[in-house]
Amino acid sequence: MIIGFVQTKGGTGKSTLAVNTAFSGYMKRKFGSIALVELDPQGTLKSWWEDRDEMGYDPGNVSFHHISSTQKEVFQQGIKSISDYNELMIMDIPGESTGKLHTRFACAFCDLVIIPMRMSTNDESAFMNNLYPIIKEIIRAVPRKKGRFHVLPVFTHPRQNLQNCLDYFEDVLPHQVSCLPIVFPTRSVYENYNRKGLNLNEYAKSVASNKKYTQQVDRAIEDIEKICKTILKVGKGNYDIN
Numbered sequence: 001m002i003i004g005f006v007q008t009k010g011g012t013g014k015s016t017l018a019v020n021t022a023f024s025g026y027m028k029r030k031f032g033s034i035a036l037v038e039l040d041p042q043g044t045l046k047s048w049w050e051d052r053d054e055m056g057y058d059p060g061n062v063s064f065h066h067i068s069s070t071q072k073e074v075f076q077q078g079i080k081s082i083s084d085y086n087e088l089m090i091m092d093i094p095g096e097s098t099g100k101l102h103t104r105f106a107c108a109f110c111d112l113v114i115i116p117m118r119m120s121t122n123d124e125s126a127f128m129n130n131l132y133p134i135i136k137e138i139i140r141a142v143p144r145k146k147g148r149f150h151v152l153p154v155f156t157h158p159r160q161n162l163q164n165c166l167d168y169f170e171d172v173l174p175h176q177v178s179c180l181p182i183v184f185p186t187r188s189v190y191e192n193y194n195r196k197g198l199n200l201n202e203y204a205k206s207v208a209s210n211k212k213y214t215q216q217v218d219r220a221i222e223d224i225e226k227i228c229k230t231i232l233k234v235g236k237g238n239y240d241i242n
């Protein structure tokens, strides 16, 4: 199964979601081998992974791959060979790239395209102007690909009412794109957990003696479990996942 976090707008949580879903307990229980793939030439995840390596943290069943080439044939070949050897591939797609090459490829290639998006007019118009035309083009060319494009509401207030959120996106999204019945709330822990190469679970262990931090990180772990569960439920139609 191939999941891509795609959004032409920058800073919407793509990398944070890619890392945390790859390292989630939920995905670990469902898949034997998980590849986390960064296509961003900036290499944000790459330096985080190098920090992990240096600290000697155990990656478990997650492998990391950084493909920096912007040459279509080169990165396509790289991705295809990684997907052949892994049960789950999670891709972090850069916001902007030359001619939106990565975005186009990911929208056509991934089984599920998750689009992190804020409840804001800014995100909405950026989506309609930049990403939606690509989605429309792909669905027009291959109609069976309809059903793979899902918005994940991000940076919501931790006490945001889910139904209000779903109503909002039902109003603003075109019918080819649906909204997942789950949100990725704003939490300060997402800005801090990854220092020195830690993942969320390792961070949880490192703050185990602090009750306040432990509560915060536990909520974040719960967010991610629910997001993974929802994503796989949506993908279940096509896959043999319990």
Ligand SMILES: Nc1ncnc2c1ncn2[C@@H]1O[C@H](COP(=O)(O)OP(=O)(O)OP(=O)(O)O)[C@@H](O)[C@H]1O
Binding pocket: 009, 010, 011, 012, 013, 014, 015, 016, 017, 040, 094, 095, 155, 184, 185, 186, 187, 188, 190, 191, 192
């Ligand atoms: N749920 C969240 N709550 C609070 N902060 C968050 C959350 N998700 C991400 N962040 C923070 O927001 C910033 C942007 O997140 P991230 O780098 O994941 O976005 P991105 O879409 O990958 O950005 P880019 O387009 O630049 O690659 C980071 O500083 C990250 O720590």
Ligand SMILES: [Mg+2]
Binding pocket: 014, 015, 016, 040, 044, 092, 094
């Ligand atoms: Mg990123």
